Amino acid sequence: MISHLRTMWLVFIHLFKKKVTIEYPEQRVALPPRWRGRIVLTKDPDGGERCVGCYLCAAACPVDCIALQATETEEGRRYPEFFRINFSRCIFCGYCEEACPTYAIQLIPDFEMAEYKRQDLVYEKEDLLIDSQGKYPGYNFYNVAGLDAGVKEKGKGKDEEKPVDVKSLLP
């Protein structure tokens, strides 16, 4: 009996407290920047695709909802020929972002992805690619990766020596 009265009292005093719920969608929730929402593919500072098609996100994905195919430009720069995320399977765990060695795949604070048809939740590269560097401005994988893929020449990257002169021993 006392318990019932106590419960009713607690409910009653909540009438005078500040409301937690908000009038979504008129009113928007403030999401922290590290919120794990919609997945995007970002771009390098030079505007090129950051994704190098290394397949690590696909391997890390616990629900196997990422499929891609890597290909190369003539200079040897890798990029995905197609990149597909099946958001009807995605659990927004963020493992793909963690696995990504080039900061290409990022989860952003956007969760408004509802669709009437499940098929519309399959996102292709065109749907994923954004014209921004996302959370890591200034990073370009090829500047630290050693190889020459049209971004910088050998030896011009960060912490690289000039290419070895194989003939330095010749008199």
Place this chain on the structure above:
Amino acid sequence: MPTIYIDNKPFDVKAGKNLLEACLSLGLDLPYFCWHPAMGSIGACRQCAIKVFKDEEDTRGRIMMSCMEGVKDGMRISVEDDAAKAFRAQVVEWLMTNHPHDCPVCDEGGSCHLQDITVMTGHNYRRYEFKKRTYPNQYLGPLINHEMNRCIQCYRCVRYYRDYAGGKDLNVFAAHNHVYFGREKDGVLQSPFSGNLVEVCPTGVFTDKTLKEHYTRKWDLTNAPTVCQHCSLGCNTISGERYGKLRNVVNRYNSEVNGYFLCDKGRFGYEFVNSENRITQPLIRNRTIEAAGHDAVMQHVRTLVSGHTLIGIGSPRASLESNFTLMELVGKENFYQGITDDLVYIEQKIVDILQSGTIHTPSLKEIEQADAVLVLGEDIWNTAPVMALAVRQSVMKTAATHSTEQVPLPAWHDNAVKELMQEDKGFLANITLLPSPFDEISTVTMNAAPDDIARLGFAIAHILNPSLPEVPNASEALINHATNISKALQQAKHPVIITGTSCWSNALIRAAFDIAAALDMNEKKAGLAFVMQESNSMGLAMMRASSFDRVVANVRNAANVTAIILENDLYRYIPAGEVDAFFSRCKNIIVLDTLHNRTTEKAHVLIPAATFAEGDGTFVNNEARAQRSSQVFMPANKEIKESFKWLSDIKSSMTITANGHDKHPDDLMLALESKLPQFAGVSRVAPPHDYRVHGARIPRESHRYSGRTAMLANMTVSEPQPLQDDDSSLSYTMEGYRGMPPSPLIPFFWAPGWNSCQSVNKYQQETGGSLKGGDPGVRLFEQTTAAPVFSKDIPDAYTPRPGKWMLLPQYHLFGSGELSVYTKGIASLSPEPYISLSKRDAEMSRLNNGDPVNVKTNGKTYAFPLSVNESLPDGIMLLPAGLTGLEAQDWGAWVNISTVIV
């Protein structure tokens, strides 16, 4: 058997091995880089450090390189010792100071020995803060990619390329901290075994350029054990598929056959599977709409088959299953081989020899262990490259054994043994039409016409067994060569004679047999190896069907002929005139094949057949070893299926009692055994289709296979049921038995912590030994005690005829293969058509290099530029065989030439 104590636990190990081999054979994880089971130890990388203790009381011990220390009874070592572990971690850290941060774009990633070892030693955080060394790269041809930054200076590439494979153009340059592994200048790697660098290199310096075109990580491939389709050796391969395309071919270790290495044709010649030239739809020609579905074609074929005289033409590149089903469909007497009478005769001779059991035919491993090799007439460098590699090992190993007999050195001590043997070589006599890259390791070389080579063979046989007839009118040079060779063969304990069909001479086969049988009688274990032309030439020859010439004779008087041609481009084997004549006698032509070619153009009904990657099949290699090649992927196009399935469908559509069930390949093999007893044992080649391990199948996909719920989501978001394969116990999923599968069903090599191809260690009984449970494949013929029947018929010496040339084929590793040229890189390395004449003949005809020459043969004239060959015997004309667009010739025929003055 010595006992060693590893971390205070006793283990029985094999004597004569080093500690690294012993530890790996015991299943311990010990990191290494420079050691390779096929190449021995040099102690260069310092990675395999362990502690060795003096005795039980010794607690300090000494750090030693396990690859440089032999096992001794009672030895006490520690792998887990803290100092040894710290040493190994430090070595990896040093190696990694300059290793670039490019794994995401490196094709080796995910199957990288360096990654595995770095993880194994526990080095996971970079402390070195200074700059990394960089290198320029080189263009190494259309098959191999070079990214020198990734090098860790283990020297495996040059040791493999130069010492093991005998290549010359890859070397190490510069010095101390900037050594460079590459060529003197950019250019195509010359060795036909350069593709193995991809697997030999522990990191990503050398990677597969064909894989780069459609790159997929190892963990994402759907793999299956396959058998190479490009020559008769039947090397074991693993083929991988992703998104419906074949992505790569890697070596599948089989200690009896290919061991650790493949040739470039086998490794890179897979792209025909993905070719745009594939037949994708059944066609009924001469209709308004030619494309037809399965049922429409079956209905049409039934009308063509019933009430007609059926002729079946088998194929040396189709599986036993398909050839046998065709034989069953048309009847044994109506089944023909689809190759010329001459070749059938030679191959029949080979099968007779093997079936008689009078002589042992060695596996490639036994050739490697031979102590004297005689190559009689066969250009194995081009027709059976991995055999050439085996012969090279025999020459080197014989010399090494010879050296280590004098100075007690273990065989794995590679550098010391090489130092000791210097330029010493084992015995190899290379007697061929033309010089080959092989000659530099040969003790005796001779270039002669096939008949003269056969005469040399008979002369050797006569010396070995004087009861055999003497060669009449033998020249002094011939006798000299014969004496030298027979002396070396007599001294050897395991001599091997190699010959084959590429000279189109049956006298060669007889001569080789006489030598081997004569040696065998002298209480030696002599071997006689034959090289055939195609992947299943032996299997087809063993079915003992008649030649194409016979079918032409037989259809001459028959009416209402329906010919069924199985995966065979007749124009590649038979001169065009004869094929056209045959086709003109056939009322209906049904062709089953994988790629469009001249024969499929003639088909009235064209049926799309599966390639090796899309179907199961059993192939018999040159030593009559039957091997199963499993389906790698099911084509999305349901019209493409194995020929034996199409043929069974045709058969069941003809009989009313058929229950409509597909036959499993196992059932076909059992039926084959009962119909043709020479195939006894062929049903044991692989476990039956209902084989399960604890109720589980063996998955074709790795446990990290990615993209299952997204791969096909663009078509429909609901995932389809996994593909069902009822023909084998391999499954199309990631689920299933993850332990050690039976050796014929190993879909890929992987072990915990070992993602690279080096994980094969875990599948072997001992490092470099046979696979656990025995190597796959069943040898159909074994030596019995039957007495040999020697040949009495010795050919006359070859004499050039004035104004006429004997036409012989020259095979090219890159170019002569029907299927391998669909790989762009291989096609670009293929030679242009030419005519070869000897220098004297060219001078007599007043011709120079490059002059256009017309050849008249079979009523046709072909024009090609002349290539003067100084080593070619006089009176012989060589044409490259099997180049795309070149017709089959009447090899061994005499032809005229005429010159065109431009």
